[in-house]
Amino acid sequence: xxxxxxxxxxxxxxxxxxxxxxxxxxxxxxxxxxxxxxxxxxxxxxxxxxxxxxxxxxxxxxxxxxxxxxxxxxxxxxxxxxxxxxxxxxxxxxxxxxxxxxxxxxxxxxxxxxxxxxxxxxxxxxxxxxxxxxxxxxxxxxxxxxxxxxxxxxxxxxxxxxxxxxxxxxxxxxxxxxxxxxxxxxxxxxxxxxxxxxxxxxxxxxxxxxxxxxxxxxxxxxxxxxxxxxxxxxxxxxxxxxxxxxxxxxxxxxxxxxxxxxxxxxxxxxxxxxxxxxxxxxxxxxxx
Amino acid sequence: xxxxxxxxxxxxxxxxxxxxxxxxxxxxxxxxxxxxxxxxxxxxxxxxxxxxxxxxxxxxxxxxxxxxxxxxxxxxxxxxxxxxxxxxxxxxxxxxxxxxxxxxxxxxxxxxxxxxxxxxxxxxxxxxxxxxxxxxxxxxxxxxxxxxxxxxxxxxxxxxxxxxxxxxxxxxxxxxxxxxxxxxxxxxxxxxxxxxxxxxxxxxxxxxxxxxxxxxxxxxxxxxxxxxxxxxxxxxxxxxxxxxxxxxxxxxxxxxxxxxxxxxxxxxxxxxxxxxxxxxxxxxxxxxxxxxxxxxxxxxxxxxxxxxxxxxxxxxxxxxxxxxxxxxxxxxxxxxxxxxxxxxx
Numbered sequence: 111x112x113x114x115x116x117x118x119x120x121x122x123x124x125x126x127x128x129x130x131x132x133x134x135x136x137x138x139x140x141x142x143x144x145x146x147x148x149x150x151x152x153x154x155x156x157x158x159x160x161x162x163x164x165x166x167x168x169x170x171x172x173x174x175x176x177x178x179x180x181x182x183x184x185x186x187x188x189x190x191x192x193x194x195x196x197x198x199x200x201x202x203x204x205x206x207x208x209x210x211x212x213x214x215x216x217x218x219x220x221x222x223x224x225x226x227x228x229x230x231x232x233x234x235x236x237x238x239x240x241x242x243x244x245x246x247x248x249x250x251x252x253x254x255x256x257x258x259x260x261x262x263x264x265x266x267x268x269x270x271x272x273x274x275x276x277x278x279x280x281x282x283x284x285x286x287x288x289x290x291x292x293x294x295x296x297x298x299x300x301x302x303x304x305x306x307x308x309x310x311x312x313x314x315x316x317x318x319x320x321x322x323x324x325x326x327x328x329x330x331x332x333x334x335x336x337x338x339x340x341x342x343x344x345x346x347x348x349x350x351x352x353x354x355x356x357x358x359x360x361x362x363x364x365x366x367x368x369x370x371x372x373x374x375x376x377x378x379x380x381x382x383x384x385x386x387x388x389x390x391x392x393x394x395x396x397x398x
Numbered sequence: 399x400x401x402x403x404x405x406x407x408x409x410x411x412x413x414x415x416x417x418x419x420x421x422x423x424x425x426x427x428x429x430x431x432x433x434x435x436x437x438x439x440x441x442x443x444x445x446x447x448x449x450x451x452x453x454x455x456x457x458x459x460x461x462x463x464x465x466x467x468x469x470x471x472x473x474x475x476x477x478x479x480x481x482x483x484x485x486x487x488x489x490x491x492x493x494x495x496x497x498x499x500x501x502x503x504x505x506x507x508x509x510x511x512x513x514x515x516x517x518x519x520x521x522x523x524x525x526x527x528x529x530x531x532x533x534x535x536x537x538x539x540x541x542x543x544x545x546x547x548x549x550x551x552x553x554x555x556x557x558x559x560x561x562x563x564x565x566x567x568x569x570x571x572x573x574x575x576x577x578x579x580x581x582x583x584x585x586x587x588x589x590x591x592x593x594x595x596x597x598x599x600x601x602x603x604x605x606x607x608x609x610x611x612x613x614x615x616x617x618x619x620x621x622x623x624x625x626x627x628x629x630x631x632x633x634x635x636x637x638x639x640x641x642x643x644x645x646x647x648x649x650x651x652x653x654x655x656x657x658x659x660x661x662x663x664x665x666x667x668x669x670x671x672x673x674x675x676x677x678x679x680x681x682x683x684x685x686x687x688x689x690x691x692x693x694x695x696x697x698x699x700x701x702x703x704x705x706x707x708x709x710x711x712x713x714x715x716x717x718x719x720x721x722x723x724x725x726x727x728x729x730x731x732x733x734x735x736x737x738x739x740x741x742x743x
């Protein structure tokens with residue numbers, strides 16, 4: 111209010127800042143306590159419970175649960191899914207971000223909106239989209255049956271659904287960064303005689319590499335953890351089309367608590383590794 | 399430097415792995431010369447997991463001894479109508495083992511199952527039956543003894559969703575049949591079922607999910623489910639926590655099976671699929687069925703396990719609904735049917 115009518119006294123401003131930093135002790139401690147309480151209640155406690163339940167019948171039971179054929183098949187399928195979807199979505203993401211931030215074209219805002227679509231659609235719906243497309247009664251159903259190609263209730267369907275769900279992660283990380291960066295550096299490289307390809311590798315990639323890695327990590331985490339969409343297209347065939355999250359549900363419903371939480375602990379472990387990598391990346395990015 | 403070493407390691411591993419895979423492939427190809435290897439998929443309802451785990455092992459042994467061929471049976475379980483929908487959408491099941499005619503009929507109307515499937519195997523193609531009973535918390539603190547007690551006071555009743563679960567459709571029809579036979583009027587039956595669903599706090603997709611709601615999440619005072627599921631919990635999982643309550647009357651629940659023609663034709667598994675379902679009627683199969691608290695068709699085996707089953711008066715669906723399952727589906731469970739009307743009230 112004052113800012114419009116009269117200039118602020120700089121001394122007053124400093125005083126106000128100090129005041130903000132020197133909130134009474136009880137306010138600061140309450141805020142910290144709330145934050146820590148919230149984190150331990152909603153994050154540490156459930157995570158601890160997963161580990162506790164997984165080992166509730168001892169280490170031997172934990173290992174035997176993990177070494178079951180179906181569990182190994184689920185781990186392999188989950189890794190395969192991530193291995194296929196993450197590289198593809200990295201390429202798609204970079205391409206999309208590049209197109210959106212470096213070129214002006216009609217329908218650009220439509221494309222930006224479409225990239226966000228998987229975020230806003232419920233994963234179950236995303237799964238059904240593929241059933242409607244590739245199911246036996248779907249648009250391409252007859253053609254697929256005639257040519258003996260299996261998509262739904264098989265590995266390709268699971269990969270497709272995951273690809274759809276994880277599409278936005280890389281692009282969403284890159285677009286704001288590349289917009290902020292502008293394209294002067296690239297223009298400079300081009301005007302100095304570099305080819306488009308050289309510019310991309312020597313100028314663009316080094317500038318976006320941390321954001322890119324960050325996006326890849328998020329994409330990977332979701333690819334391994336996706337439940338809803340995959341559940342719809344999986345068919346739940348044990349040892350064949352169950353990913354780790356689905357396998358957790360199967361075990362839980364079989365009253366195999368150790369098995370369910372052992373598989374869950376693998377998923378949680380993957381998430382923690384991702385989190386550590388993410389923190390390391392952020393730290394590195396901050397230190398640059 | 400480090401990178402190069404890593405790369406080499408990776409490549410060497412990759413080469414080893416591909417060699418290993420190649421070896422496996424050759425092995426499996428040479429293996430087919432002497433004995434055939436089959437893999438069939440059994441798509442089933444939610445609570446039959448344990449039964450078919452045992453049946454599958456027994457059948458694989460039986461088939462290997464009889465023919466020298468190796469057969470692997472894959473399992474898939476969920477709410478029965480959801481499973482039927484998946485088969486229609488292209489889930490390549492060789493056989494379906496369901497808990498009522500409705501779901502198999504639905505697949506048959508799409509031309510995937512012979513129209514005469516009911517007569518393809520003995521006993522209306524149902525190798526075993528079950529019925530709907532109650533499971534309560536130990537000592538029966540709410541004193542629930544019969545259907546009328548379900549709608550008393552604040553009792554919370556747990557069952558799965560009749561739209562997606564055959565198990566729940568039997569619970570629904572058992573309650574309907576009880577009220578209908580007691581009062582003689584459909585109006586009273588409708589009133590009773592309306593009251594009943596006012597006591598249902600949550601509807602899960604499949605029977606097993608409803609069980610978990612009751613036993614793991616500790617929700618509800620009574621669970622309505624198949625006899626086999628109730629006994630499995632009360633005897634094997636929580637003898638100190640739950641009691642089975644047998645109501646005065648309940649519904650007889652046929653569990654029919656069928657072969658999915660286009661799938662077995664394509665995969666060449668007609669013979670083994672037929673034998674797999676037929677195995678359910680053999681003495682070995684019927685014994686396994688009885689062990690899992692399903693009522694076998696073989697009277698001798700049933701008598702031998704009589705103590706495993708509840709003793710109560712059973713009525714069939716045809717006794718309470720003229721026209722049987724197709725009529726029940728039309729008037730009660732189809733969109734806009736009686737269930738939709740009473741549940742939205």
